[in-house]
Amino acid sequence: MDIGTPAPRRRMRADARRNYERLLAEAAAAFAEHGADFSLEEIARRARVANGTLYGHFPTRRALLEALLGDRMRALAATGEELLPHPSPFDGLAAWARAAMAHTTIYRGLGAALMQAVEDETSELHTACKAVLAAGEGLVARARAAGEVRPDVTAPDLYALVNAAAWAGEQSSIPQGERLLTFGLDGFRTSATTRG
Amino acid sequence: MDIGTPAPRRRMRADARRNYERLLAEAAAAFAEHGADFSLEEIARRARVANGTLYGHFPTRRALLEALLGDRMRALAATGEELLPHPSPFDGLAAWARAAMAHTTIYRGLGAALMQAVEDETSELHTACKAVLAAGEGLVARARAAGEVRPDVTAPDLYALVNAAAWAGEQSSIPQGERLLTFGLDGFRTSATTRG
DNA sequence: ACCTGAACACCGTTCAAGT
DNA sequence: ACCTGAACACCGTTCAAGT
Secondary structure: OOOOOOOOOOOOOHHHHHHHHHHHHHHHHHHHHHOOOOOHHHHHHHOOOOHHHHHHHOOOHHHHHHHHHHHHHHHHHHHHHHOOOOOOHHHHHHHHHHHHHHHHOOOOOHHHHHHHHHHOOOOOOHHHHHHHHHHHHHHHHHHHHOOOEOOOOOHHHHHHHHHHHHHHHHHOOOOHHHHHHHHHHHHHEHHHHOOO | OOOOOOOOOOOOOHHHHHHHHHHHHHHHHHHHHHOOOOOHHHHHHHOOOOHHHHHHHOOOHHHHHHHHHHHHHHHHHHHHHHOOOOOOHHHHHHHHHHHHHHHHOOOOOHHHHHHHHHHOOOOOOHHHHHHHHHHHHHHHHHHHHOOOEOOOOOHHHHHHHHHHHHHHHHHOOOOHHHHHHHHHHHHHEHHHHOOO
């Protein structure tokens, strides 16, 4: 499903709304091309807006990321709930993990932001991260109950695996992210407990 | 084994040598406390040296890291070779992976530097990273030959797992690094291939 | 209600001038 | 042979002054 440009929550003056949307558009393009750590000052310049205007709309980089990704993250959480009744609890979990990693890789450096935001209640991204974590929790709990995943696997394990794999993929010229995710998910499986 | 302060490779003038060592000492302390991305300018200030002097001795941040960690990384590679005749190839590999992660976590942010350096031949850290990778390759090859690890597991997989786990641990308030490493290593195991 | 742009306190890196 | 410190081109963030 296409999500489109997010809309500001409240009524805004016409010029404010235009600036808001130009900032979002330039940020989306710049983050996609150069990563989530791209210069905010340069984004303001590209949007033909004073740097102070950017901070007026988005007091932190996290606020900007939330405006860009909040809906997408809630959609990811919803996908997790849709996968709950999957015939194979492990396969449902694995499919969602791959979708989550695909989400994390839209901006380079995003994994770090998502890892920090889930533990930082003051982060504008925190609520969205919590929703994603909760979706993971549902899938993990069901796979655990079905005995398809080790009893000690937690939702934070899944969350960390997805972000760490995305991170590894960014650092590598080969598809290291997908490989790590596969190995990690298989490490979650009950059969992996059987040691020599 | 203690490694101590690395020595410059060539004869130096007395004042140069003093500056070199002060820079190394301040960098080691600052990196340990604030991570491998700590300001080089501030390190020069703490060493009571002009910023240009730092660049004279260490043209890049990577050169500074190499001077600090090169010997330690070669020692890690040697440990890998010592573990080659381990009675259980998998356990030997796992023990070395844990040692490697312990090495990576001495400075926050080091994992990213090590991931990039192993693919960047122009990096001053490249040779040391290659030595570590080669040690991993030996352990992986033996575990693979013994059938204790999946046939498709590679040395870069192990290298990436260690660094990604170290990275995840840095972002988290719980020991997420150790957990991810355990899951990933178990995902390497042959038994994990047995799927439903 | 919102925008502007200067101000402040930082970076990394280079390089002419010194000793 | 090495050191110095200014110079350059950047950052993120704040805030008084405008409209």
